[in-house]
Amino acid sequence: MHTRQFDLIAFDWDGTLFDSTGIIVRCIQAATVDVGGKKPSDEAAAYVIGLGLMQALAHAAPDVPPEKYPALGARYQYHYARHFNDLSLFDGVLPLLDALKARGHLLAVATGKSRRGLDEVLQSVELKHVFDGSRTADETAGKPDPLMLHELMAQFDVAPERVLMVGDTTHDLQMALNAACPSVGVSYGAHEPDAFTALRPRHVVHSVRQLHDWLLVNG
Known part of the structure; x- marks a missing residue:
């Protein structure tokens, strides 16, 4: 035994x-662009997976000012919800x-x-x-x-x-x-x-x- x-x-x-992983990367990128930030690379967006959401977004989008973090988080949630049924x-x-x-x-x-x-x-x-x-x-x-x-x-x-x-x-x-x-x-x-x-x-x-x-x- x-x-x-x-x-x-x-x-x-x-x-x-x-x-x-792939969908999270694309959602981070889309959310960053939505609030006026520079699109993170695939590598930068993938690196933060596993961290808490706001910690991850702040690290992946360093050019986004803190006052935009709530909007950044909301846009990420919007994009993620659109793809939720694509995940398995x-x-x-x-x-x-x-x-x-x-x-x-x-x-x-x-x-x-x-x-x-x-x-x-x-x-x-x-x-x-x-x-x-x-x-x-x-x-x-x-x-x-x-x-x-x-x-x-x-x-x-x-x-x-x-x-x-x-x-x-x-x-x-x-x-x-x-x-x-x-x-x-x-x-x-x-x-x-x-x-x-x-x-x-x-x-x-x-x-x-x-x-x-x-x-x-x-x-």
């Missing part, structure tokens, strides 16, 4: 479980989550989304019942601050070495490092995997299939 190495597995959402889970995510639940892992989401945004998307993909807990950027500190993981560890009484963070950005892996938790990076999301090495993930996977296989052996 396989002995679990991790009691709690925390997943980032966008770009890790949810195939939303990556292929293989449902079998992965089912397999982990069957083995008795606690599952959580640690995301830069808002609570409202996460609840809406979990309802749309019918996954609310799968996750035992979640933390969002508007109800606790945003990444890479470790507070999200600290709160999940406290909620489930799990030690840091028994928690695994899975994410597609350096923000996710830095948060895990700051919380003294192991991590796994996924290369199919927002950030290039070359940037992961310094953050010492246990492994880097290049597909959900690889993530599934690694977790069933090493999780």
Whole structure:
């Protein structure tokens, strides 16, 4: 019988479980142009995925003055809502989550989304019942601050070495490092995997299939 190495597995959402990176990039770019800013590059817009919304927009659009941040956020939400029905889970995510639940892992989401945004998307993909807990950027500190993981560890009484963070950005892996938790990076999301090495993930996977296989052996 396989002995679990991790009691709690925390997943980032966008770009890790949810195939939303490309659309988020385009929404950030469109919102910035709408309020008179210079269109961010694909790389600049992708870099901020995983951060809280206003932190992300301010970083991606440094030429937009702070007094325009509310309008910038509203325009992002407008563009994102138009594409909401175009988004979906990556292929293989449902079998992965089912397999982990069957083995008795606690599952959580640690995301830069808002609570409202996460609840809406979990309802749309019918996954609310799968996750035992979640933390969002508007109800606790945003990444890479470790507070999200600290709160999940406290909620489930799990030690840091028994928690695994899975994410597609350096923000996710830095948060895990700051919380003294192991991590796994996924290369199919927002950030290039070359940037992961310094953050010492246990492994880097290049597909959900690889993530599934690694977790069933090493999780």
